[in-house]
Amino acid sequence: MDIFVIVLVLIMVFFVAEYGLYRFVFSHPFKKRPNAHHIPESNLYKAYRDKMLEVVDEMERTPHEEVSIQSSDGRRLYGQFYHLKKDAPLMIFFHGYHGVSAWDGYGFFKICKDNGMNILMVDERAHGKSESSIITFGVKERQDCKLWAEYAAKRFGKNTDIFLAGVSMGAASVLMASELGFPENVRAIVSDCGYSEPAAIIKETIRKMRLPVKPVYRLVNLSAHLFGHFDLEETTALNAIKKIKIPVLFLHGRQDSIVPLSMCEELYENCAGRKEKVLIEGADHANSAMTDYETYEKAVMGFLMRSLAEKR
Secondary structure, eight states: OOHHHHHHHHHHHHHHHHHHHHHHHHBOOGGGOOOTTOOOOSTTTGGGHHHHHHHHHHHHHSOOEEEEEEOTTSOEEEEEEEOOSTTOOEEEEEOOTTOOHHHHTHHHHHHHHHHTOEEEEEEOTTSTTOSOSBOOTTTTHHHHHHHHHHHHHHHHOTTSOEEEEEETHHHHHHHHHGGGOOOTTEEEEEEESOOSOHHHHHHHHHHHTTSOHHHHHHHHHHHIIIIIOOOTTSOOHHHHHTTOOSOEEEEEETTOSSSOHHHHHHHHHHOOSOEEEEEETTOOTTOHHHHOHHHHHHHHHHHHHHHHHHHO
């Protein structure tokens, strides 16, 4: 066989393999997006299934408005706005990778409803009703976070206090977005089990799969460049947090099996703004509020009230 043909075949096989890897890691088309009522049979949710379904039903019963914005790359992004109290602060919530606002936002919805705050629960790009089918681990999501904050500040006015909150990828995206600049009435951030860097969490996942970390990660990032036109190392929460000026509350489950507790510790240690940290005993990834709602609510509300008092 001609050497040129052999090389061409090898190149084609390589690109096909790279595309398959890209689809596996980053693709999340509409047909794969879960219904909020169809809670996965995973250890993360197994013990909390009934609690989660109760809150899903409560969210559906609670009057809300579907809202939308357009991303900087032309995608239509959606969210659900719950007006729970007149002239109250607003929380904007961002869920995690392959997540659903009704699951990851369990604690934040309950906190807002129990304490008289309004909440906007965002469907991040490639999740829920929002357009795009590609997840970028915060690289493009951070731009969306900034736009949602700007939308809220414009719609509700400069006198409305805004809090940004996220779980897992949502938390990391909000932290990354902080270096882009938020409206002046964004008062604080609540980061629940956020990771330090897109590259770091992917390497951690590769390690847990018992694959060679360096070569596999290089192939994953190359696939992001080739087909998604983004770089996993373009931005990190760790770098952004070193310049942040608004208060940040770090929440993390002590038994988190997906985002290592060490990432929370690293973010906390490097945070330049006023910071607080609360670790939830017995909690795994993204289920701290379900594991110990009383401690979770006390930590969040205490932090938010202290953050508001600083601005008075």
